[in-house]
Amino acid sequence: MRSDELPLSRAVVDRSAHLRDEQTLRELLTRDSTRVVLVRDGRVPVDPAGAVVLTTVDDARAAADDPSPDRWLLLGVDDERGYVALRAARGGDETAGLPREGSQSDRWVHTPASTATGGAGADAPGPGSTSQVRGGLAADGTRWASLRTVGATLPARDAGLVTTAVALDEWHERHPRCPRCGAPTRVTHAGWVRTCTEDGSEHYPRTDPAVIMAVVDEHDRLLLAHASAWAAGRYSTLAGFVEPGESLEHAVRREVAEETGVVVGPVSYAGSQPWPFPASLMVAFVGRALTSEVRVDGVEVELARWFTRDELAAAVVGGQVVPPSTSSIARALIEDWFGGPLPAATAQF
Ligand SMILES: [Zn+2]
Structure with a gap:
């Protein structure tokens, strides 16, 4: 992408x-x-x-x-x-x-x-x-x-x-208050800084990095998951926030292991997109799976499975799989792997 x-x-x-x-x-x-x-x-x-x-x-x-x-x-x-x-x-x-x-x-x-x-x-x-x-x-x-x-x-x-x-x-x-002393802050620098009204400390807008990854196995199948919080049929790539003290690559491997039990080896950068809902920067990767057995945690992730391109196309057309929105980097990751735009759904479910 x-x-x-x-x-x-x-x-x-x-x-x-x-x-x-x-x-x-x-x-x-x-x-x-x-x-x-x-x-x-x-x-x-x-x-x-x-x-x-x-x-x-x-x-x-x-x-x-x-x-x-x-x-x-x-x-x-x-x-x-x-x-x-x-x-x-x-x-x-x-x-x-x-x-x-x-x-x-x-x-x-x-x-x-x-x-x-x-x-x-x-x-x-x-x-x-x-x-x-x-x-x-x-x-x-x-x-x-x-x-x-x-x-x-x-x-x-x-x-x-x-x-x-x-x-x-x-x-x-x-961020109405100062993280140092709790006093109110006021807007300065044309909206790009908040300055503490008590100690004068300056506070800058925050962006939280999150990794999102297309995990592909040795048969070139793509791993997609359904989170328990999502509407029925919604599937997407795995994603999660980067933790303090962690590299992006480590976060990719940890999230995939936690949510599906799949072990990821090589990780390569694919692109990034701001996602201000409320403050994420989505950093996308392709991860090569070293194992293929899927064991979901059942809490955050309810279902996860491997798809061939034919299987995904059929599931999207049939309405069994609802892909992520066209605004999302998840959609771009999936379509990069798929080799072009996903087909439209023809059936309601
Ligand atoms: Zn303060």
């Missing part, structure tokens, strides 16, 4: 770390060209065509009822404009915090400047399409949609912006 083609790994906007200060952020918020990703609990506003709705700063302010300055995050800058995120308050009903009908968005979409990105098909999801501010937003069918659901169909620019916005929002939500 190519890491820069994975759905959530396709960021193209420069992250502009050198611009992460309060003055630059304030200045960007005065520009008409600046675009805002509204983010709320892992979700972003998506129009009926599946495109992320990027708003002007004024529209974002109106949608969030004039939010406090510490809810803005600098995402990056490209040749045309700056991109920021606004962390919408969580809770409320399903339309809370969405851009409102009759706001600046309605007029912006009709200005001459917008015709360059308008036109038939401009909102179609997929590579090369262009998201834009649209009129009649909430009433137009705009809704909060999870990055997990829409990540694979967003154009690269938007997928990258939204992934970073969701990851930062999740971190801020979970």
